[in-house]
Amino acid sequence: MTVLDVAWAERWMQTAATDVRAARDELTELDRRVGDGDHGVNMDRGLSAVVERLDDPALPPRETVGQVLRLAATTLMSTVGGAAGPLYGTALLRASKVTDRPDLSASGVVSMMEAAVEGIVARGHASVGEKTMVDAWQPAAEAAERAEDAEDVADVLRAAAEAAAAGAEATVPLVATKGRASYLAERSAGTQDPGARSSAIILAAAVTAAEGRDA
Amino acid sequence: MSVGLVLVAHSVMLADGTAELARQMAPDVELRCAAGDPDGGLGTSLTRVQDALSAALRVVDDVVVLADLGSAVLTVESALELDPELPSRVRLVSAPFVEGAVAAAVTAQQGAGLDAVAESARAAVLSIGPEPVLQLVEAPGAGTADSPAVVRTRASGEAIPLPGPSSSGGADEVTATVPVRNPLGLHARPAAVVARAVADLGVPVTIDGADATSVLQLMSLGTSAGDVVTITARGPEAEAAVAVVVGLVQGGFGEL
Incomplete structure (x- = not known):
């Protein structure tokens, strides 16, 4: 059985940093087409800063999953430029408030996902179908809810990550109505939303980090 | 505060x-x-x-x-x-x-x-905004030889009658009309000069219906050189307030 504890949460952030760095050029290219072309660089910088702070021996060790997410939230808010910093930061900040415990149950994962979506919606004022991060996070939270009865908590995460990937793919034909891409209107169709793409990568990293514990 | x-x-x-x-x-x-x-x-x-x-x-x-x-x-x-x-x-x-x-x-x-x-x-x-706050319309019979016959109305179309050529007014209202001399009219700097002067006076003053303490309202009048503006004030200090603003306009807001 997988345990989603503090070590998992820290591995999640480290894996997310590695995977986003690997996808940096892809994210930048997507953002170059529909935005200002800095999403890959910004997310790489932000997640690297999160890893640096997790590795900082001067900082007190984290005792709850929520403490890891809060540290990530404040770091991303202050180091990622653009809209992504406040959006990811608010998502993780709200998620940290419902995960202030040493490990997460299946319902804990569901609560975390719901709080994250609420944070993104509150900050970005976007809803599903507007070619934003919400198109990855909303189906991910719904999939987590449907998988809540799974025997292994990793399966709840896996369901969320798969739904996020599908949701991100589904942004390709959409026309953006929020954010910088909305200035392009019809011309934004045909490109995957960079924020939805990075969201899928980060949620996939949560699964990888959980599987790492099994291996 | x-x-x-x-x-x-x-x-x-x-x-x-x-x-x-x-x-x-x-x-x-x-x-x-x-x-x-x-x-x-x-x-x-x-x-x-x-x-x-x-x-x-x-x-x-x-x-x-x-x-x-x-x-x-x-x-x-x-x-x-x-x-x-x-x-x-x-x-x-x-x-x-x-x-x-x-x-x-x-x-x-x-x-x-x-x-x-x-x-x-x-x-x-x-x-x-997409609709101009104020728009210019022709006002037959108003104005003088050297100042265009122009009256300003609010975008709603409500007309503001152009008053007489010199100081007049009701019980506590004082009005004066005066042509603007500055080539650029009531642009940002003069508007700020007027807004600060009127705010210091503490007397309610309007210029062509615009609140004279609001730089943005003054600028949105779109006044240009030669336009005649109507200055109106109310209350016991009204006459002095109108005189101050007339002085600023005639003095070219210190720009001429």
Whole structure:
């Protein structure tokens, strides 16, 4: 059985940093087409800063999953430029408030996902179908809810990550109505939303980090 | 009761330039910029926003924040969410960046409170709105040989009658008409000169129906050289107030 504890949460952030760095050029290219072309660089910088702070021996060790997410939230808010910093930061900040415990149950994962979506919606004022991060996070939270009865908590995460990937793919034909891409209107169709793409990568990293514990 | 301003922009040059414009009209207002990403490139930085807010709040009671693009708004909202002390003293306004900053700064310079400063920033969108606030129509028979026969009406179409050529008025209302001499009319600097003078007088004065303490309303009159403006004031100090404004107009606002 997988345990989603503090070590998992820290591995999640480290894996997310590695995977986003690997996808940096892809994210930048997507953002170059529909935005200002800095999403890959910004997310790489932000997640690297999160890893640096997790590795900082001067900082007190984290005792709850929520403490890891809060540290990530404040770091991303202050180091990622653009809209992504406040959006990811608010998502993780709200998620940290419902995960202030040493490990997460299946319902804990569901609560975390719901709080994250609420944070993104509150900050970005976007809803599903507007070619934003919400198109990855909303189906991910719904999939987590449907998988809540799974025997292994990793399966709840896996369901969320798969739904996020599908949701991100589904942004390709959409026309953006929020954010910088909305200035392009019809011309934004045909490109995957960079924020939805990075969201899928980060949620996939949560699964990888959980599987790492099994291996 | 003092209000400061924080300008949050993606570009350092944009924020600095806007601050320069606002300071020209409101030299004493606490005005800080939080611009650029953490490396100084294009973007916004939570740390810069937090630093500007806390620095301003050490000097003033409240702060009005203007932001240039969506993610600047998000960054400010994040700062407000992170510090529960901030929302009661910081107001992020939905306003055009440049016009809003100028309007808010001039209102703050006059000593207005948070609500009034925030409202003046929001109202500034009228100066770039799809419908002109005021429009020119022909007024047959009005005016003199050397001043165009023009009367201004509100966009609604309600006519404001052009008064006689010299001082007149009812019981406590004093009115004067005077041609504008400046080549550029009542543009930003003269409008600020008038707004500050009238605010100092503390007497309600209108110029062609526009509130004479509002730089944005004065600018949106679109007055140009040779236009005759109508100055109206009420109350016991009305005559002196009208005389001051007539003096400013005739003196070319110190520009001629």
